Amino acid sequence: MQKQDDAQSPDYMRRIRSFVLREGRMTPAQQHAFEAHWSRYGIDYRTVPHDFHANFSREAPLVLEIGFGNGEALAWASEHDQTRDFIGIEVHGPGVGRLMNALAARDANNVRLYKHDAVEVLEHAIAPGTLAEARIWFPDPWHKKRHNKRRLIQPGFVALLASRMAPNGLLHLATDWQAYAEHMLEVMEAAPDWRNAIAPGEYAEKPAWRIETHFERRGLKLGHGVWDLLYRTR
Secondary structure, eight states: OOOHHHHTSHHHHHHSOSOOOOOOOOOHHHHHHHHHHHHHHBOOOOSSOOOHHHHHTSOOOEEEEEOOTTSHHHHHHHHHOTTSEEEEEOSOHHHHHHHHHHHHHTTOOSEEEEOSOHHHIIIIISOTTOEEEEEEESOOOOOSGGGGGGOSOOHHHHHHHHHTEEEEEEEEEEESOHHHHHHHHHHHHHOTTEEESSSTTOOBOOOTTSOOOHHHHHHHHTTOOOEEEEEEEO
16 A cells, blocks of 8 residues: 655656646657757757756746647746746647747747656756746646546645746646546645745636636636636745
8 A cells, every 4th residue: 555645746747647648640840849849949958957947948937738739828927928938848749839830830938848748847847946937737637536636736746846947936727627626725724835825725716827728718618717826936
């Protein structure tokens, strides 16, 4: 029988993945993106802390988006917030390729991408105190009870994330599954490294910086609500 502490550790998160890699077939344009643009926008995963300031040739606040999907929100954010640099993590190749093409089309300079597991990137490639903000928008809710253990937002994960944040760093979570929103709120309210940026136990209004994506519009048409949560490191 596994100990409870083990079930919340980053090692446990690596054994029980919060994603299923259904790669799908990339379009020729998405495949071309890896050939033409990965050397500019991609970061190959290594098990040592990465020097992001060297990538961007400047020192600016770093914003991390985990699981950016097709990259719609990350592309918009990086275009409309030129004072900060953005790191995106996504395991699915078609979305990474689509985003790289969008970035290359406008010659974006403030975005770099990982195609790798976010837990491993956080644990090994991002040094403590590096991130000004982290965004996790609409992660897989794993809505079946037997799959709840696969949810990304767990005590061990948010503790690891907190260790990578700069002082007063911001974590922005969003989901369109009420049960997952309640789970997120429970985990975050109990997390010793985080404080609710609105008020204890409260959800946030949708911030202006989170655009309504195609994915979100589809959920709203299906009658889903949307819940935002904002937390800062203590």
